[in-house]
Amino acid sequence: MTQLIEQRYSLTVRPMPAVFLAGMFPLFLGAALADAAYAKTFQIQWSNFASWLLVGGLLFGAIALMFAVASLFRAHQRARGIVPYALVLLAAWIAGFFSALIHSRDAWASMPTGMILSVVAVLLAFIAVWLGFRTPHIKGPI
Template sequence: MTQLIEHRYATTVHPLPAVFLAGTLPMFLGAALADAAYAKTFHIQWNNFASWLVVGGLVFGAIALIFAIVDLFRARQRARGIIPYAVVLLAAWIVGIFNALMHARDAWASMPAGLILSVVAVVLTCLAIWLGFRTPHIRGPI
């Protein structure tokens, strides 16, 4: 009789890239909150702070994306569902690039597109984290 063994805590990403993946969320979330504060108060320092947070999120996201691209070439990781995770992480990083370009504009010229792009980056990063930390259900030997 064949038994099916599932590892309860087998995540899609390994612990080191998971640290960088999890580090992108507070950066992009902080940028969205700083953009919201700038839209409400018109203090230019909130825009500057959001700009630096977006760059921090891009750095953390790029490191996690490099690990995801390397994992795309491993058959075991592809079986664990690394492809949707890598695609969503790439989409979040591309939105972050456009967000950084938007924040490079003059202060009020970055609104409201900067706030919208920050929120989209947060949503995509949350989706990438969910895809990265979910427990895959692997059937059969790999």
């Protein structure tokens, strides 16, 4: 009986992709906070910090996205809501990528567009984390 219950409940994201998904959010958050610090102090190093944090977030996000795309090809994963999770994760990665492109310019030229894109990437990453780690759903009849 216990085995039957364990098979009916499952998480959207597995443990290995969860590490990369959970690692992406604080890196994007750090980039947004570094952008806010640059906007307040105009110390160029904050813009450099934001650039490096974005690169780390993009790396972690790309690995989590590869796991999500691989899960799209498994039928029981698609039934569990992996499609919205993968789309939001892709949107977060794209926002982070464009933010990184903006941050590659001069520090003064990256504001305010770079900070706006960093905040959008953080919000989308938060939604992706929430979709990935939300309460397990019942799969249905076995």
